[in-house]
Amino acid sequence: MLVGIVGKPSVGKSTFFKAMTLADVAIASYPFTTIDPNRGFAHVKIKCADNELNTCCNPKTGYCEKGYRFIPVELLDVAGLVPDAHKGKGRGNQFLDELRQADAFIHVVDISGSTNVQGETVPKGNYDPADDIRFLENELDMWYYSIFQKVWKKFSYQTNQKKQNVVTSIVDQFTGLKVTETNVKQVLKSAGLENKNILDWQEKDLKKFTQNLRKTTKKMIIAANKIDMPGAYENYEKIKKGFPDYIIVPCSAECELALKEASKNGLINYVSGEDDFKIIKPDKLNEKQIQALTFIKNNILKKYKSTGVQDVLNIAVFNLLDYIAVYPVENENKLTDSKGNVLPDVMLVKKDSTPEDLAFKIHSDIGNKFNCAISAKTKKRLSKEYKLQNKDIIKIMTS
Ligand SMILES: Nc1nc2c(ncn2[C@@H]2O[C@H](COP(=O)(O)OP(=O)(O)O)[C@@H](O)[C@H]2O)c(=O)[nH]1
Ligand SMILES: [Mg+2]
Structure with missing residues (x-):
């Protein structure tokens, strides 16, 4: 992040x-x-899960101080x-x-x-x-607007037979700006432009779309x-x-x-x-x-x-972007990784993420081999649809 x-x-x-x-x-x-x-690491702060579980963590990333766990987040100045x-x-x-x-x-x-x-x-x-x-x-709106104008112009050159998909073209144009297909679809809908031919968009439509896209993605x-x-x-x-x-x-x-x-x-x-x-x-x-x-x-x-x-x-991080903090562990009884470090990692994941999403976030190999997950707090196997909760401690089982 x-x-x-x-x-x-x-x-x-x-x-x-x-x-x-x-x-x-x-x-x-x-x-x-x-x-x-300037690029560097700052930290978000949560009450560490270690005190509620009467243990003491050994962070591999970030640090723990007076019961607060500090999780690294990259900052750009x-x-x-x-x-x-x-x-x-x-x-x-x-x-x-x-x-x-x-x-x-x-x-x-x-x-x-x-x-x-x-x-x-x-x-x-x-x-x-x-x-x-x-x-x-x-300034931010005009920045998005000028990027969008490029793709908009491209559309007007295209003949009907060679028409590209609107959503994909917009996503392509915003490459690197963390704009996803879901974002574009959602913004087209919220701006009431879902069913309007892009070539019929008026200036006010362009402005509204780019502003909403900027607000959603930044x-x-x-x-x-x-x-x-x-x-x-x-x-x-x-x-x-x-x-x-x-x-x-x-x-x-x-x-x-x-x-x-x-x-x-x-x-x-x-x-x-x-x-x-x-x-x-x-x-x-x-x-x-x-x-x-x-x-x-x-x-x-x-x-x-x-x-x-x-x-x-x-x-x-937690309110605007709606992230939660989750501790992945390898041993759900000892709450450790394979080397015996207690609660070594905390990962920031989007609210409503599933255990499989967490697995992919850890590593694509782990995501690809994902089988199921166990909650270390309850020792119960979690369903595929389970929505991760803040400060969950999760053991991922791979096949
Ligand atoms: N009084 C006061 N001055 C501050 C504060 N933060 C920064 N400054 C001062 O504002 C000036 C500009 O700070 P700087 O961080 O270089 O601003 P930047 O150009 O936005 O990066 C410096 O003289 C800082 O000491 C603050 O919270 N209070
Ligand atoms: Mg400065």
């Missing part, structure tokens, strides 16, 4: 990325600090998008191209309203963050970043009312990064996404650091219950 971070320049995309991956990336308050995309990016403005078409493979987008917005549309610093409150949501939606959550700044909360409240269809999460990437770094340096005890931290080396902290930590504790953690950054990723 790949989650793309999008937004105009200087809203905190790279800070968000760094806070989640602790990768060494360039962060600065001037536009286009990031040119080449690209350069900022500016208006007319789809036409190539600010190398926008290159940056959009880098986002093709993403399953979902996190749109980072500077909710304090202190960066203009180009990403330049302006006095706080001088810019309405609602404009960011509108302009970015428009789901988006809004990270209302810089919530630590004055006036940000009021803007967040306004945006929430103005865009009821979006999940909007208040966050402070800078605060999360400060906590992660202090924790990495052994100064504090902090688990990503928690509402508190503990200072463990008070004598190693200078006055400025103490002030910063006190600010985070009182103005962010107490007020919002977390810095919001971990929540954004968790909500994107």
Whole structure:
């Protein structure tokens, strides 16, 4: 799974990325600090199944900390998008191209309203963050629209005898954008274009189809970043009312990064996404650091219950994309792999996946040889149609 971070320049995309991956990336308050995309692993967080089963896991991927299991998810941080990016403005078409493979987008917005549309610093409150949501939606729609226009033109050249299947041609045109046949069929239906000859589509049909396709295949959550700044909360409240269809999460990437770094340096005890931290080396902290930590504790953690950054990723994966976490094991009694590692893997699978889907996700060979599955929690054999549940522990039997 790949989650793309999008937004105009200087809203905190790279800070968000760094806070989640602790990768060494360039962060600065001037536009286009990031040119080449940053790619790295962040983690979604679940309450690990090991404590409810009175055991202790040995993760092969990700890690487990204080009863929380962290499951890797790939994150992509690209350069900022500016208006007319789809036409190539600010190398926008290159940056959009880098986002093709993403399953979902996190749109980072500077909710304090202190960066203009180009990403330049302006006095706080001088810019309405609602404009960011509108302009970015428009850029993404125009991006899909321009890709679609190519296939649409192809249709008009085709004679009736040589007419290609509409759905397959659209899927082909969107190669690499994770657009499936099911997506296209569903969108044709929802846009009321199922039975309309594609050559009779009007401009408004094209727009509606491409917009719906974009919304279906690139789901988006809004990270209302810089919530630590004055006036940000009021803007967040306004945006929430103005865009009821979006999940909007208040966050402070800078605060999360400060906590992660202090924790990495052994100064504090902090688990990503928690509402508190503990200072463990008070004598190693200078006055400025103490002030910063006190600010985070009182103005962010107490007020919002977390810095919001971990929540954004968790909500994107589990709510927006509807994934669940499943533990495959080889020994259903010991809950281990063949080497004796307890609950070594957790896989993210789409809700409503079956055990066979899980088998294919592990490896195509295992999928091809799939025979049946056993739930390690109940020791019962699961039916072919069984829908996997969050935190199921599954043994796959192959033939
Ligand atoms: N106050 C505040 N500043 C932030 C936050 N996140 C990022 N910044 C600052 O915003 C500026 C732009 O950050 P950067 O991550 O490079 O933005 P990008 O261009 O979107 O990747 C830097 O000066 C960051 O320190 C935040 O949560 N709060
Ligand atoms: Mg950046």
